[in-house]
Amino acid sequence: MDTVDSLLTTVREALAREPRLDLGRYPIRLWWEWNDLGMAGDLPDVASKKLALERAAAVPGVAHIIDQLHVIPDRRLPDGAVLEHVCRDLLAEPALQPFTLRSRGGDEVRTWRDAGGEARGAIEVRVEDGVVTLDGDVTGLGHKRLAGVLAWWVPGVRDVVNGLGVSPREQDNDGEMADGVRLVLEKDPLVSTESVSISSRSGVVTLTGAVGSDAAREAAERDAWCVWGVDRVENQLVVSAR
Incomplete structure (x- = not known):
């Protein structure tokens, strides 16, 4: 051999x-x-x-x-529908308002938001065969991670290639990773983070504490897996009746 x-x-x-x-x-x-x-x-x-x-x-x-x-997505959608959904979700996210938002489909470029002279960066979205690609620059790793998870949450998405750069350059670390996961969990209406602790070490995120249901426990783990840079999730959450 x-x-x-x-x-x-x-x-x-x-x-x-x-x-x-x-x-x-x-x-x-x-x-x-x-x-x-x-x-x-x-x-x-x-x-x-x-x-x-x-x-x-x-x-x-x-x-x-x-x-x-x-x-494998829950249901397949045309690329145009996925592109529209991703852009609308990014457009609606308050934390991403400082960034110009554009989409590219073939030779067509559409500007969804022009942040003008106050723009702190730009996000460009493409979709091909259900794969979402994010390009451009944002000002923090938290923005990069949030944009990626919002894309993952869209029905019909098969993969997310998060090519967003961070400018000025920001050093990633365990604390940044844990903060990014917490930000994402706080955006999920299924998850209450009041009694959830998040730690990170070398790409491994550990969730501890309590949530109110099995669905919330599963959602928290699923959300953490979607965060850019997370290689493994240890779900130690328990379900606590309230």
Whole structure:
């Protein structure tokens, strides 16, 4: 067996050891392209996608990954409908008002909000085959993370490529990550963060405390997985009757 075949076998074995991946039902195709590992497949949720990437990236010899893993949406929508929904949600978010908002569909560019001379940056949205791409610049990692999660929440979205830059450059750290997750959870009407604690360490977010229902517990974990930079979520929330 040559080096490439051996490496692909090791990656497959690593994926098979992840209990949250059902490779029988949701297979992942692997290939080696130059010095990059390719991964493609349709997975049931964001958690499965990120866990697959994390497991593969931890294999010695894997330096770069060509990510073609997508999430199966609850329902498929035309790209135009997804684009419209994403832009309307970004437009309605008060924290993103300082940024000019544009969408690009083919050769057509539409300005949804022109922040004028007071603009602190710009967000451009594209959608292709259910994959949302965010480009431009914002002024904080919290804005970048919030925009990405708002896109993930839109029906029909298969993936979010968050290419937003942060200007001026901001150093990411565990505190920033925890703050970003809290901001997102506070935006979800299903989740009350009053009794929820959030900690982060090297891309692993831990949720502790209490929520009012199983649905809230699941929503909090799902939201955390959608945050840019989160590689793993440890959900230690308990359901407390009120």
